[in-house]
Amino acid sequence: MPDLLVEHHGVQVLVCSADGATIATEQDALDHLVGAAFQGAELVAVPAGRFDDRFYDLSSGVAGAILQKLANYRVRLAVVGDISHHMGTGTALRDLVREANRGRDIWFVTDLNELTTRLAPRP
Template sequence: MPESLEKHGVSVLVLDADGTPIATVQDALDLLVSASYEGAELVAVPAGRFDDSFYDLSSGLAGEVLQKLANYRLRLAVFGDISRHLRASKALPDLVRELNRGRDVWFVTDLDELDARLSG
């Protein structure tokens, strides 16, 4: 069951590690509906909830998901270990680094790091 939290003035919906994988754009839209219902501004998703194709940028899934989130003005934090995906890709490390410079999409190691990002 997702947990709704308030962190540093930001309404955060934290998804459980166990749950429906996010493997399609429709799965991302379902996430948007759930987040909107909860009044969330940011959704924190365990890295393992995303299908491996999300981390394979050539699949286009990450781009489509990130575009949908941007269209609906919903922020995203992916938390957990994505090191194997980073090692397997030349483009993913660059994307993660670029996104982490912004404020709309972050890849963080855990919820404590997300809390620190939101506080600063």
């Protein structure tokens, strides 16, 4: 399946394919996420499996570098999928997910339905 640009509640979302390139470095984020976002997307929805395992090991610095790169280019990110198997080893990732989900620029969601719900206007 190719990447798809869709609209959810007035937000242009680039839904990335699950079989795309692995995102393991800042350059990968630039090449595969930021570059793709220039198709007109405000938010990029990336399957959790596209990120290298080091992304979920916060001590590696990979997540911090990638998230900072996306912030610099004002690209919002939704990591879509089950990451529970990465969260069992400590509290750092769990804390990042909780804090990120409180904001509006980076979200960790279980599926695209949850993302659509999060994008709905608040009453």
